[in-house]
Amino acid sequence: MTVHSAFADHSTASRPSGERSLQVAVLGGGSFGTALASIAATRGAHVRQWLRDEQLVAHINEQHVNVRYLPNFAIDPSVHASSDMAFVLEQAELVLVAIPSGAFRAVVRQAAPLIGTETLLVSTTKGIEAGDDFHLMSQILEEETVSRHIGVLSGPNLAAEIAEGHLSASVIASDDDMTRARIQQALSCDHFRVYASNDRFGVELGGALKNIYAIAVGMAAALGMGENTRSMLMTRALAEMSRFAVARGASPMTFLGLAGIGDLIVTCSSPLSRNYRVGYAIGEGRSLEEAVEALGQVAEGVNTVHLIVDRAQRDGVYMPLAQALYQVLFEGVDPRDMALSLMRSEQGSDVEFTLPREAALDAQRRAARTHPNDSRDTLT
Numbered sequence: 615m616t617v618h619s620a621f622a623d624h625s626t627a628s629r630p631s632g633e634r635s636l637q638v639a640v641l642g643g644g645s646f647g648t649a650l651a652s653i654a655a656t657r658g659a660h661v662r663q664w665l666r667d668e669q670l671v672a673h674i675n676e677q678h679v680n681v682r683y684l685p686n687f688a689i690d691p692s693v694h695a696s697s698d699m700a701f702v703l704e705q706a707e708l709v710l711v712a713i714p715s716g717a718f719r720a721v722v723r724q725a726a727p728l729i730g731t732e733t734l735l736v737s738t739t740k741g742i743e744a745g746d747d748f749h750l751m752s753q754i755l756e757e758e759t760v761s762r763h764i765g766v767l768s769g770p771n772l773a774a775e776i777a778e779g780h781l782s783a784s785v786i787a788s789d790d791d792m793t794r795a796r797i798q799q800a801l802s803c804d805h806f807r808v809y810a811s812n813d814r815f816g817v818e819l820g821g822a823l824k825n826i827y828a829i830a831v832g833m834a835a836a837l838g839m840g841e842n843t844r845s846m847l848m849t850r851a852l853a854e855m856s857r858f859a860v861a862r863g864a865s866p867m868t869f870l871g872l873a874g875i876g877d878l879i880v881t882c883s884s885p886l887s888r889n890y891r892v893g894y895a896i897g898e899g900r901s902l903e904e905a906v907e908a909l910g911q912v913a914e915g916v917n918t919v920h921l922i923v924d925r926a927q928r929d930g931v932y933m934p935l936a937q938a939l940y941q942v943l944f945e946g947v948d949p950r951d952m953a954l955s956l957m958r959s960e961q962g963s964d965v966e967f968t969l970p971r972e973a974a975l976d977a978q979r980r981a982a983r984t985h986p987n988d989s990r991d992t993l994t
């Protein structure tokens with residue numbers, strides 16, 4: 615097995631001198647948690663990483679490799695893994711939570727008694743909590759802990775590429791300017807940049823929503839789509855994502871940034887994305903269960919899609935692509951039939967923040983009344 619040392623190669627160039635070391639805790643032993651732990655360590659922080667699997671703990675501490683999630687990459691040797699939550703959180707000033715959404719609340723609840731009001735607490739998880747309440751991960755952090763410094767880290771961040779040292783960037787979103795600045799200091803290095811945002815929900819929704827469209831694009835890729843098709847899907851996905859997020863109080867401008875279009879591009883283009891891979895496998899003819907099992911990791915979009923569709927229906931937000939994906943994944947609709955039906959549906963506005971969707975539809979309906987022979991069957 616070849617183990618690249620991208621993390622270690624960048625360490626000396628990035629390590630600040632003469633500063634007191636920041637105490638960082640990473641909750642989660644998956645690929646993103648491991649990549650972030652290593653980056654923080656290369657920046658000179660004292661890093662402890664919490665994971666459940668004792669064997670993996672021993673392997674990380676002895677061999678400095680996460681054999682399960684990032685087998686080909688050397689972790690900064692100063693990262694100390696442990697299955698003891700109290701040890702990991704002891705004196706932690708910054709806690710990064712990289713736990714899938716399904717287990718996020720339970721893990722945060724376990725950590726909560728050890729988290730103080732001044733602890734910087736950042737979610738890196740791109741998902742939505744199951745249930746009727748539509749809780750984002752940062753809302754769980756707010757509910758379960760006393761921390762006054764909550765943030766969200768999200769962006770085009772395939773963990774394997776970060777581990778390889780590919781130049782990458784992310785967004786730290788928080789209402790609190792000190793939280794933003796301290797995370798920028800703690801995580802930026804020669805191959806990783808961190809930009810700031812004050813639109814926490816927008817950034818968080820960008821990360822959660824793009825997963826479902828990555829499944830759709832993966833599926834379309836397996837069905838032999840062209841590049842025009844990919845571009846149309848991604849751009850209309852962005853329209854849906856921003857429409858949904860704006861209805862929940864986010865800024866549409868956030869979707870022009872790394873956590874919006876940036877993350878959408880990478881996840882809809884790379885076979886390294888787990889969501890894309892699940893979609894691709896379904897496009898090749900596998901069932902959802904087979905695709906998820908073959909992946910062996912969490913593709914958050916599979917769990918997110920019904921939560922989004924349900925919430926959009928309740929809030930009256932038009933989400934045809936998400937709705938279509940839901941029907942393909944869970945109601946047995948054939949993806950080719952679904953694509954045809956989408957192509958025949960009403961044609962609204964390109965950018966709704968300049969031409970409102972209803973204005974474009976009204977004009978079409980008026981035109982259909984004036985020139986009935988030219989109109990599409992499906993126009994109402």
Ligand SMILES: NC(=O)C1=CN([C@@H]2O[C@H](COP(=O)(O)OP(=O)(O)OC[C@H]3O[C@@H](n4cnc5c(N)ncnc54)[C@H](O)[C@@H]3O)[C@@H](O)[C@H]2O)C=CC1
Pocket residue numbers: 642643644645646647648665666712713714715717720721738739740741771772773774911912914
């Ligand atoms: N992998 C990637 O490229 C990126 C992932 N993310 C997000 O980060 C989050 C974490 O993803 P990954 O690090 O890839 O790992 P992952 O999603 O594969 O698993 C994370 C870790 O959580 C642990 N875990 C699962 N259930 C648990 C439970 N009940 N109690 C305790 N630990 C549990 C797993 O054992 C694993 O160590 C995801 O929500 C993902 O959307 C964000 C950016 C990039």
Ligand SMILES: O=C(CO)COP(=O)(O)O
Pocket residue numbers: 740769770771772773825828877880881886887888889890912913914
């Ligand atoms: O969020 C990611 C890249 O930014 C990773 O996407 P997946 O969860 O689909 O692997």
